[in-house]
Amino acid sequence: MEVVFFAIVLGGVVGVVFRETFGRARALRWLAIASAIAASVCFLGATRVLSAADDAKPAAAPTDEPTKKEFVKPDNWPQGHPLPIVESNCATCHLTAGRELTAAVVNFTRSVHDLDEMSCADCHGGNTEDDASAHEGEFDFIGTKKSAHIETCSGCHDEEAEVLAGGPHGWDFSKRINTEFPMCFDCHGNHDIGRPPADFELALWCADCHDQPDKTFGNLASVVDQNDRLWSVLRKVQQKNIASIEHLVPQEFREEVDGLRAATMRVIHRSKEISADEAHKLNRRAIALRTALEMWLQSNP
Numbered sequence: 001m002e003v004v005f006f007a008i009v010l011g012g013v014v015g016v017v018f019r020e021t022f023g024r025a026r027a028l029r030w031l032a033i034a035s036a037i038a039a040s041v042c043f044l045g046a047t048r049v050l051s052a053a054d055d056a057k058p059a060a061a062p063t064d065e066p067t068k069k070e071f072v073k074p075d076n077w078p079q080g081h082p083l084p085i086v087e088s089n090c091a092t093c094h095l096t097a098g099r100e101l102t103a104a105v106v107n108f109t110r111s112v113h114d115l116d117e118m119s120c121a122d123c124h125g126g127n128t129e130d131d132a133s134a135h136e137g138e139f140d141f142i143g144t145k146k147s148a149h150i151e152t153c154s155g156c157h158d159e160e161a162e163v164l165a166g167g168p169h170g171w172d173f174s175k176r177i178n179t180e181f182p183m184c185f186d187c188h189g190n191h192d193i194g195r196p197p198a199d200f201e202l203a204l205w206c207a208d209c210h211d212q213p214d215k216t217f218g219n220l221a222s223v224v225d226q227n228d229r230l231w232s233v234l235r236k237v238q239q240k241n242i243a244s245i246e247h248l249v250p251q252e253f254r255e256e257v258d259g260l261r262a263a264t265m266r267v268i269h270r271s272k273e274i275s276a277d278e279a280h281k282l283n284r285r286a287i288a289l290r291t292a293l294e295m296w297l298q299s300n301p
């Protein structure tokens with residue numbers, strides 16, 4: 001209010017001074033120019049004041065809701081790699097949680113369990129409805145506790161777990177972790193199950209605990225060896241189909257891949273030397289499948 005009054009008085013004084021100095025006609029012209037300049041200055045000043053007021057305002061209206069993270073690829077996501085199929089709060093937060101917390105999501109993506117539309121909580125437990133209590137034990141969160149995980153794996157894969165328990169690798173991990181015995185994730189990994197990393201060779205793991213697998217259980221060791229060779233080609237086939245949300249292996253090979261893996265599981269989980277004949281049959285299948293997959297790769301460059 002005072003500003004308007006002051007402007008009127010100032011305008012009057014300026015008008016009188018201009019008329020005395022320039023005469024009536026020229027005074028009006030000078031007044032027009034002066035008021036144009038004054039208006040511009042006022043406009044600039046006003047916008048600065050208003051935008052400063054904007055800055056001073058809090059960025060968002062305060063609410064009780066924490067800011068929700070978005071399910072989008074972070075900048076450091078591997079190129080061409082998809083996101084998990086299920087958009088859980090676990091995966092969403094871990095996407096940007098850093099280092100191994102995020103590596104878990106990268107590796108889990110397009111594992112057999114991701115393709116089956118499972119999520120982190122299917123193995124780890126936890127609350128998928130609320131971020132703040134996601135890791136709470138009251139929602140059955142088991143973190144990284146190995147014995148609890150072996151129980152979870154075995155709960156969904158009871159037949160396979162039983163075959164393993166019946167052999168020399170069987171050990172009651174619920175009583176005590178015993179690193180002299182191989183656990184599910186030693187041979188299968190944890191997040192990338194069904195899509196193992198390029199440098200994984202099962203034979204190296206056997207050799208870690210067994211002095212000379214070739215001599216002590218040579219036939220079984222030859223099956224492990226052919227299984228590794230098959231996987232070295234399967235991995236390339238999988239990588240070509242990494243965008244698929246159904247299966248990473250082309251339809252025409254699926255039945256044989258599944259059948260052969262089930263047969264291989266039975267002998268490896270049992271961990272007992274097999275006859276040369278049984279090994280030969282399995283190895284012939286593995287070689288035939290590998291050859292067919294190599295041809296598929298050649299015709300799908």
Ligand code: HEC
Nearest residue numbers: 089090093094097120121124125126127128131134143144
């Ligand atoms: C709001 C972000 C956020 C959410 C939601 C979240 N996590 Fe985490 N998670 C973290 C951070 C940060 C850590 C590392 C620090 C810690 O242990 O609290 C972590 C650690 C973990 C660990 C390793 C724990 C350990 O003992 O080393 C596991 C496993 C895990 N989270 C699984 C899950 C699962 C399963 C869910 C969904 C039910 C989930 N997280 C939801 C941020 C999150």
Ligand code: HEC
Nearest residue numbers: 090091094100101104105108113119120123144149185190
């Ligand atoms: C198939 C079961 C399974 C699924 C599904 C799974 N995890 Fe895990 N995760 C494990 C096991 C088992 C361990 C630890 C035991 C070990 O290998 O030492 C683990 C360990 C971790 C760790 C500790 C650091 C590390 O990498 O070892 C984090 C963090 C984690 N998981 C987060 C996640 C998140 C996030 C998801 C979902 C994107 C997820 N996990 C899905 C089985 C699973």
Ligand code: HEC
Nearest residue numbers: 112113116122123149152153156157184185188190193194
């Ligand atoms: C909630 C149930 C569930 C849990 C927990 C679970 N799995 Fe699975 N798993 C599945 C399903 C479903 C499949 C897909 C079966 C199929 O396609 O034939 C599967 C497939 C597999 C396969 C076959 C891989 C392939 O490419 O076909 C292996 C190996 C496996 N799981 C190991 C594990 C291990 C090790 C754990 C624990 C760390 C585990 N699973 C935890 C449900 C589960």
Ligand code: HEC
Nearest residue numbers: 168169179180181182202205206209216217220271272273
């Ligand atoms: C973490 C260590 C560990 C790993 C890895 C491991 N084993 Fe074993 N294995 C053992 C132990 C312990 C026994 C039991 C030895 C005993 O009963 O005296 C055993 C026993 C066996 C036996 C029967 C006993 C024998 O020596 O003939 C066979 C066969 C066998 N393992 C094969 C394998 C194969 C194949 C692999 C790889 C797929 C493998 N093991 C990986 C620890 C391991």
Ligand code: HEC
Nearest residue numbers: 153154157160161164182183184187261262264265268269
């Ligand atoms: C000593 C190594 C070893 C251990 C320990 C082991 N597995 Fe396996 N498992 C194998 C091999 C080898 C195969 C067959 C090859 C493949 O999966 O491609 C297999 C296959 C499987 C399959 C797929 C069967 C199918 O029909 O496709 C499942 C499921 C499985 N294992 C679950 C488990 C679970 C659960 C545990 C722990 C209780 C476990 N494994 C421990 C080596 C192991």
